[in-house]
């Protein structure tokens with residue numbers, strides 16, 4: 001509550017004006033069943049209005065039940081009766097009205113059944129009947145909260161504790177959350193990676209036969225999933241170059257721009273197709289295109305380029321061929337590219353690659369962590385593009401088979417789906433945008449994690465059905481989240497810049513109603529390797545500096561790990 005000092009000050013002021021009255025009604029504040037705090041004024045599409053009694057709200061602040069004490073504040077819930085139902089609404093805005101009165105805009109979230117004793121049960125989202133102006137508004141108690149959050153039978157995971165209670169569990173409904181993608185947002189150090197580890201660990205416990213691929217640009221997650229994940233990095237990924245489609249080949253092999261690039265691309269297309277079909281039994285493959293993931297030999301591609309070049313008589317025309325050939329030679333000899341462009345990767349390993357990456361079968365390790373931190377930065381986006389496209393294409397081409405839904409989680413998503421459409425790495429951007437738009441139909445779910453939502457391409461965030469927002473300090477980022485959040489969650493927006501570390505707002509498909517949650521403490525062995533260094537402690541330690549330096553330089557020079 002200390003994150004909204006203005007409101008507090010205001011309420012304190014109001015209560016001091018009304019001291020006599022408040023003192024005269026102490027029973028109200030301490031009593032077990034709080035009475036009305038106001039009335040409904042207007043029901044309208046754009047937002048319904050209620051009027052609250054400022055002195056009652058102020059007195060309520062010292063109520064023993066935290067939920068009741070919060071009631072009436074922005075982001076809190078209130079309830080009102082319609083027939084045999086309780087309607088629950090969220091307070092979106094609050095302002096002073098007539099003396100002694102507060103006027104609030106509220107969003108109705110859902111309704112629950114009201115029994116003869118006034119208890120709520122069977123809460124569901126959506127409202128069938130609205131209250132009539134004049135109806136009483138009551139605070140929501142912890143018991144009501146319990147009824148709202150009583151986990152239904154739908155598969156769910158628990159992630160933390162619902163604010164302001166200390167015992168109600170915040171749950172995420174797995175099917176609804178993954179069905180329509182999710183995003184985890186928050187400024188640096190607010191606990192995103194730890195939150196994602198926690199969520200993925202809980203999902204893996206719920207679904208040990210799951211299929212999750214996590215792209216990890218900083219190599220943080222291997223530490224968190226040692227026990228229950230398959231770990232890949234440049235040493236064991238063995239991503240065959242021939243899995244790249246034509247666009248990805250262009251991003252790796254072409255070095256020119258504009259008209260020249262177009263010309264180089266035409267030449268590459270012709271030579272690549274030649275290499276793909278060379279020596280193949282066409283009856284086995286059917287129609288082969290430059291995009292088909294069919295193994296070919298880099299030496300064949302090289303030979304075809306040289307051969308085509310030989311057919312030309314004027315020396316000047318050979319330049320594009322030479323450019324492609326030079327780049328190809330570079331990749332083949334550069335040890336940093338061995339994970340992708342090695343002579344060892346020529347055999348048709350597509351089946352085993354798909355099986356190990358997508359955990360088919362999962363063998364008790366439902367999650368693949370692909371640590372791309374060792375990938376040369378020039379090709380990181382292509383590597384991510386190939387992996388994301390494999391996920392999507394697998395889902396498309398396996399439609400007639402038993403369905404195996406896949407979840408692709410992408411850290412630092414703003415790097416791969418940036419707002420800037422002119423930057424390099426368009427292949428990865430296209431495939432991730434496509435998964436965001438169409439993935440649901442094919443059973444592919446996307447989890448995007450970013451500290452800079454305002455740098456994400458427009459529209460991607462609004463495709464995410466569930467938004468988990470941790471603290472965001474920057475105005476532009478807050479505005480982006482505001483635009484992507486569903487109506488009913490607007491009351492929580494003010495809390496976003498004021499959240500503590502490890503606290504978040506969750507709204508959308510994955511939760512019964514928008515909630516503010518404090519994430520559980522995650523066991524140290526399940527945390528990503530991203531902990532904040534303790535300068536004070538580490539700067540007191542010393543010893544083995546020579547060894548540290550020589551080992552570091554060895555790895556540095558040898559690009560070893």
Ligand SMILES: Nc1ncnc2c1ncn2[C@@H]1O[C@H](COP(=O)(O)OP(=O)(O)OP(=O)(O)O)[C@@H](O)[C@H]1O
Pocket residue numbers: 186187188189190191192193194195198451501502519520521522523527530531532
């Ligand atoms: N639920 C949690 N349980 C235990 N520790 C946590 C939890 N959440 C965050 N932390 C701690 O907070 C620190 C920062 O967390 P984390 O690395 O997840 O932040 P981040 O938002 O991913 O940061 P960045 O944007 O820099 O990647 C870490 O030291 C982590 O151990």
Ligand SMILES: [Mg+2]
Pocket residue numbers: 192193194530
């Ligand atoms: Mg992180």
